[in-house]
Amino acid sequence: MRLFVLQLFRFIGLFSVLYILFFLFVLPRLMVISQGPNIKDQVDQSFKNALNRDYDILVLGNSRTYRGINPDLIEIPTYNFSLDNDTYNQLYYKLKYLKTNNKKFKALILGMDYFQFSFISDTRNYAYASYFDSDYLNDYPSKNYVLLYHLRKLKPNRAEGLRFPRKNRPYLKQNGQFYREGKATPNDRANRDISRKEIQVKYFENILNYCAENNIKVFLLFLPTRENEMKSYTDNQIKEFHNFLDQYLTENVFLLNFTNDTTYSIDDFADITHLTPKAADRFSKQLNDTIMAIYLSSFTPSILNEGINNSEKFINSY
Amino acid sequence: MLFNSIAFAIFFPIVFALYWFVFSKNLKIQNILLLTASYVFYAFWDWRFLLLLVFISSINFLLGLLINKPLWKTRSSIWFIVGIIANIGILSYFKYANFFIESFINLFSILGFSLQKSTINIILPLGISFYTFLSISYIIDIYQKKLQASKNLIDVLLTLSFFPIILAGPIQRPISLLPQIQTKRTFNYSFATDGLRQILWGLFMKIVIADRCAIIVNEIFHNSINYSGSTLLFGGICFTIQVYSDFAGYSLIAIGISRLLGFDVMRNFSLPYFSRNIAEFWKRWHISLTTWFRDYVFLPISYAISRKIPSDKLWVIKTDIFIYIVGISITWMLTGLWHGANYTFVIWGGINGFFLIIYQVLKKPRKKLLKYLKVNKDNLFLIALERIYILSIIIVFWVIFRAESMGHALDYISGIFSPSIFTIPEFTLFNSVFTTIILICIFILIEWFTRDKLHPLFQLEVVLNKPTRWSIYYAILITIIFFAGKQQEFLYFQF
Numbered sequence: 001m002r003l004f005v006l007q008l009f010r011f012i013g014l015f016s017v018l019y020i021l022f023f024l025f026v027l028p029r030l031m032v033i034s035q036g037p038n039i040k041d042q043v044d045q046s047f048k049n050a051l052n053r054d055y056d057i058l059v060l061g062n063s064r065t066y067r068g069i070n071p072d073l074i075e076i077p078t079y080n081f082s083l084d085n086d087t088y089n090q091l092y093y094k095l096k097y098l099k100t101n102n103k104k105f106k107a108l109i110l111g112m113d114y115f116q117f118s119f120i121s122d123t124r125n126y127a128y129a130s131y132f133d134s135d136y137l138n139d140y141p142s143k144n145y146v147l148l149y150h151l152r153k154l155k156p157n158r159a160e161g162l163r164f165p166r167k168n169r170p171y172l173k174q175n176g177q178f179y180r181e182g183k184a185t186p187n188d189r190a191n192r193d194i195s196r197k198e199i200q201v202k203y204f205e206n207i208l209n210y211c212a213e214n215n216i217k218v219f220l221l222f223l224p225t226r227e228n229e230m231k232s233y234t235d236n237q238i239k240e241f242h243n244f245l246d247q248y249l250t251e252n253v254f255l256l257n258f259t260n261d262t263t264y265s266i267d268d269f270a271d272i273t274h275l276t277p278k279a280a281d282r283f284s285k286q287l288n289d290t291i292m293a294i295y296l297s298s299f300t301p302s303i304l305n306e307g308i309n310n311s312e313k314f315i316n317s318y
Numbered sequence: 319m320l321f322n323s324i325a326f327a328i329f330f331p332i333v334f335a336l337y338w339f340v341f342s343k344n345l346k347i348q349n350i351l352l353l354t355a356s357y358v359f360y361a362f363w364d365w366r367f368l369l370l371l372v373f374i375s376s377i378n379f380l381l382g383l384l385i386n387k388p389l390w391k392t393r394s395s396i397w398f399i400v401g402i403i404a405n406i407g408i409l410s411y412f413k414y415a416n417f418f419i420e421s422f423i424n425l426f427s428i429l430g431f432s433l434q435k436s437t438i439n440i441i442l443p444l445g446i447s448f449y450t451f452l453s454i455s456y457i458i459d460i461y462q463k464k465l466q467a468s469k470n471l472i473d474v475l476l477t478l479s480f481f482p483i484i485l486a487g488p489i490q491r492p493i494s495l496l497p498q499i500q501t502k503r504t505f506n507y508s509f510a511t512d513g514l515r516q517i518l519w520g521l522f523m524k525i526v527i528a529d530r531c532a533i534i535v536n537e538i539f540h541n542s543i544n545y546s547g548s549t550l551l552f553g554g555i556c557f558t559i560q561v562y563s564d565f566a567g568y569s570l571i572a573i574g575i576s577r578l579l580g581f582d583v584m585r586n587f588s589l590p591y592f593s594r595n596i597a598e599f600w601k602r603w604h605i606s607l608t609t610w611f612r613d614y615v616f617l618p619i620s621y622a623i624s625r626k627i628p629s630d631k632l633w634v635i636k637t638d639i640f641i642y643i644v645g646i647s648i649t650w651m652l653t654g655l656w657h658g659a660n661y662t663f664v665i666w667g668g669i670n671g672f673f674l675i676i677y678q679v680l681k682k683p684r685k686k687l688l689k690y691l692k693v694n695k696d697n698l699f700l701i702a703l704e705r706i707y708i709l710s711i712i713i714v715f716w717v718i719f720r721a722e723s724m725g726h727a728l729d730y731i732s733g734i735f736s737p738s739i740f741t742i743p744e745f746t747l748f749n750s751v752f753t754t755i756i757l758i759c760i761f762i763l764i765e766w767f768t769r770d771k772l773h774p775l776f777q778l779e780v781v782l783n784k785p786t787r788w789s790i791y792y793a794i795l796i797t798i799i800f801f802a803g804k805q806q807e808f809l810y811f812q813f
Contacts, residue, residue, distance in 0.1 A: 001338060001505045008514075015792060019799075156799040186544070187537055 023154050036170030036180070039084070043127040045172050046083060050094075051101050055079040057291075058098070059176065060091045060207075061111020061221070068223045068275040069109065071175040073284035075292060080176030082111060087121040088203040089139055093132040095210050100133075107217040107291075110207065114233055114241055117196035117204070139199060179277050182270025184226070190272045192232035194241060208248055218253045219291060220245065224264035224283065229272055256290055258283070319362040321571045322525055329359065330575065337579060338505055345502050349472050352579070356481035360445070367443040370408075375478035377404060378453040382467035382474065385460045394461060401457035409450040412443055417659030445485040447656055451610055452478050456492040458614055465493045473499050482575040486568050488586040488606035495581070503580030508779075513577025515775035515791075516570040522794050523567030527761050529803025530754045531560035539720055542730045547739030550730060554713045557720050559758055562591065565604065570773060589769050591712070594704040596673045599712065607653070616649040642678055646671045657719070662727055666718045673711065757801055 032038060037045070055077040059069050063084040071078035081094055091110070098105075122140055126149035129137060137145075170180040211218045233241075249255055268279030275283055319325050333355045341347040361368040381401040385394045410418075456478065459465035468474050477496045483489070538545055538553030545553070569586035576583040590602035600608050623641045632640045647668075654667020685695075693700055714731060721727035745751045768774040778787050 001507075004505070004507050004510055007511075011788065011791070014788075015795060018792075156802065187541065 020154065024150070028153065034169075037172055039124065040127050042172050042178070043083065043124065043131075046081060046176060047097070047131050049174055049176060050079060050081050050098060051103060053079050053174070056105055057107045057109060058105045059109045059111070060086070060094060061109075062086045062113065062116065063178075064113065064223050064273060064275075065109070065111035065221070066176075066178045067180055067270070067277075068280045068283055069287065070173075070177050070277075070281050070284040072173075072177075073281055074288045076107075076295070078109075078175070079105075082176070083124065084178075085121045085123055087116065087119060088200045088207060089120060089136075090124070090128060090132075092203040092206045092210070093128070093136045095207060096133060097131055099210075104214075105216065107219065107295075108207075108211055109219045109221050109287075109291075112220050112222050112245075113192075114194045114238065115192040117200040118193040120197060120199060177280070180270060180274070181277060182274065183276075184266050184269035184271055186228075186266065188226070188228055188269075188272035190229045190232060192229065194233050194237045196244070205248075208253060212250075212252065216252075217294075219294075220248075220253065220255045221287070222255075222257045222259045224261045224268070224275065224279075225259045226266070226269055226272060230259070254294055256287070258286075319359050321568070321575070322521060325362065329355075334578060342505075346472070348503070349476055349499060352480065353472055353476045356476065356479045356484060359481040360479065360484060363444045364441070367441075370443055370446075371449060371479055371484075372475070374405070374408060374449065374453055375475045376471070377401075378456055378478060379468075379471055379474040381457055382460045383469065385457065386467035398457060398461040402454065405450050405454050405457070409446060412441075412446055414655070414659045448487050448489055449478055449484055451489050451607075452492060455489075455610065455614065456496075459491070459493045465496065468496060468500070470500075480576075480581075482572040482579070482581075483583060486565070486572070487604070488569055488572065488584050489610050490576075490583045490606065491610070494584070498581050505580065509580070509582075510578050511779075512776065513574040515778070516574035516577065516773055518574075518791060518794055519773050519775050520567040520570030520572075520574060522798055523563040523570065523761070525798050525802045526757055528560045528564035528567060530757065530801065531556045531563070531803070533803055534751065534754065535560050535720070539722075539730070542726070542733060545733070546741050546744065547734050547736040548741050548743040550734045551713075551739060552743040552745075554717045554730075554734065558591070558709075558713050558716050559761075561716055561719070562587070563761070585772060589765060591709060592705065592766070592769060593708055594701060595708060596670070596677050596711070599708060600670070600674070607656070611649050611653055611656075615652060616645045619648055620645040639679065643675050646674050646678075650674070661724050662718055662721050665724060665727075666715060669715060669718065753801065757797075 057076050057078040059065055059078060059080040059082055061082040066082035066084060069080050071080050125140060125145040129145060168181040172178050208218060264279060268275055270276045336351055337348060341351055357368055360371055381397055384397040388394050388397060460467045476499055477492045535553055535557045538549060542550060566587035573583045584606055586604060586606050588602040590599050593599035593602055620641050623644055627637050630637055650667040650671030651664060654663040657663040688695060717730050718727045721730055764774050
């Protein structure tokens with residue numbers, strides 16, 4: 001009996017040591033080789049470039065804008081400050097971060113998703129906490145997010161993302177867009193929640209108020225969305241959602257809704273929700289035309305009609 | 319509580335430590351501990367049904383005593399019949415009430431009568447088919463005087479609710495489990511290490527093979543209308559592998575856990591997909607259930623009929639064949655029904671019975687044909703052909719088994735046999751499908767090359783030194799960690 005328990009402890013002990021060493025030190029490096037920069041590196045690079053680069057338009061949003069907008073294809077200097085899984089509270093603190101660092105811009109492209117109000121993301125807190133005001137964490141339960149981050153590294157399913165290094169390895173561009181290839185399949189599914197948490201509505205309004213105070217134009221942007229994802233919502237829910245959004249639309253807040261743009265097919269998606277880099281480029285050009293039309297209409301009335309004609313089907317359409 | 323859950327990873331070491339370190343000298347307390355652990359394990363799913371389990375096992379304890387020594391001038395047979403009716407009645411209520419109500423309504427509507435549909439909202443208690451069968455065999459074995467009714471309530475309750483086997487078997491009959499419960503257990507090193515090996519291999523089968531296959535299977539079966547024949551066939555093959563690795567994996571874990579506690583539980587699977595005929599397949603698949611049906615249904619029916627038919631022939635059919643046909647048909651209808659209250663299961667059972675009868679009828683002609691063709695029965699080509707043939711049939715059987723309704727099953731099967739069977743399956747639709755295929759191939763090869771052993775890791779210490787053995791164990795553990803599928807419930811929990 002004693003021998004059995006002793007052997008078992010030896011076996012488990014040796015395995016645990018190997019496991020911890022591998023998951024803490026080897027796997028993160030392998031993941032970088034296989035999957036590109038980790039989230040912490042992405043956050044650091046993204047925040048650094050947000051201060052170092054010059055731009056007039058800022059893009060904020062979640063992974064859909066992070067991957068789906070290529071600032072290089074927008075005629076006005078633009079920076080993509082989005083990140084996977086960002087929610088409005090985090091986007092608001094990003095604006096505050098830029099303000100604290102005296103970074104100014106003239107327009108904001110704010111990524112919109114029907115599910116975007118339904119949760120409060122905490123998966124980046126270990127990284128964001130060092131960039132944001134201390135009150136950022138007041139919206140979250142008191143936890144040691146850095147310790148949790150390291151513990152999370154030990155979760156067995158972290159190894160799932162490990163693949164053989166690919167030719168087109170994901171990477172973060174200097175302009176803030178995340179490049180990631182992929183191929184959507186007809187069976188991709190997503191369960192989305194269209195409900196709105198009060199806290200996210202509050203931060204969404206904070207963002208709009210901030211922009212109004214600083215004379216920043218806001219483009220509320222819905223990117224092209226797959227039918228499979230839209231199945232999560234009913235027509236009534238979408239109608240109600242837009243009724244909600246309508247109250248925020250002003251002469252400086254525009255709604256650009258590309259959700260049902262039929263020119264995007266399954267081949268343009270990398271998975272259930274993200275555009276491929278190629279489709280992102282196409283979309284960015286399209287977005288550029290639309291924004292330019294609005295921008296120019298603000299200053300040059302003669303071009304207004306032409307610009308609007310090109311883009312009217314996307315502006316405020318739903 | 320699933321075997322492959324964090325809760326069980328905490329629960330079992332506590333039970334193990336108390337069992338061997340604290341209470342090892344007192345058999346009674348050990349049994350009380352195991353009974354408590356069994357009830358905690360069961361109540362983790364739904365504590366309300368724990369009362370049902372306690373009720374059923376207590377009733378059977380009393381019935382066992384009454385059959386052994388009838389009171390109030392009654393006869394054993396009365397209590398035996400009461401016991402059988404009570405057990406089957408409870409099982410029927412929880413498992414088949416709605417099925418029978420709906421079947422009657424459908425039957426009446428076919429006859430032109432319209433009845434209002436009013437089914438009852440019944441939750442199927444987990445493992446009820448398993449512990450009811452344990453209870454029935456307890457009653458039967460006592461009645462047949464193969465087993466002495468125990469006067470110790472704890473022993474009987476534990477026999478009928480022993481946690482490693484309560485939810486999905488193996489159906490370890492009281493005739494072999496009860497004596498083990500009544501006897502002092504001593505820790506056996508090689509017995510326990512073999513238990514750990516079985517658990518390890520069982521987890522690999524369940525977490526890596528079955529759970530990965532489940533992702534593919536669920537998608538293809540849920541959207542079968544959208545897929546080509548070749549993809550449907552691929553889905554059928556994946557389910558064939560899933561159902562085996564899920565259930566055989568579960569059985570290995572259950573046997574392994576029992577071994578760690580000093581109990582010897584019967585083998586439940588013996589490489590069924592390497593069978594050469596349907597009869598052999600069913601001797602190797604879910605052995606504890608098939609032998610249960612053989613001993614408690616098929617043989618009694620066969621004996622009863624044989625006593626009624628004195629002649630060698632009945633009309634034109636030989637009596638023994640006739641008895642076999644009747645016995646197998648009833649047994650397999652019931653086997654199908656045991657699996658679930660759905661016509662797919664009944665028809666699945668019926669088809670299995672039909673193929674068993676065909677096999678039995680053609681057994682002698684086959685022998686003669688092989689002799690005439692001068693083909694040895696161990697001819698490699700013949701073996702391969704028979705194995706492929708039987709595997710193909712089994713894949714179709716499993717499609718029926720997995721389908722949501724008979725209509726779905728027929729659509730699926732006709733979809734397989736459409737011209738699109740000659741196209742390339744739509745592998746790219748599924749994430750990491752090639753990794754799954756490679757893992758399945760490795761799994762099949764390991765099972766094949768270790769087919770003479772009780773399980774692939776059996777008696778490794780005889781042929782390998784410790785560092786090599788540990789390397790193998792670590793390799794399996796790492797494979798489980800890296801290639802785990804999305805956690806799924808064990809398939810046989812639903813039965």
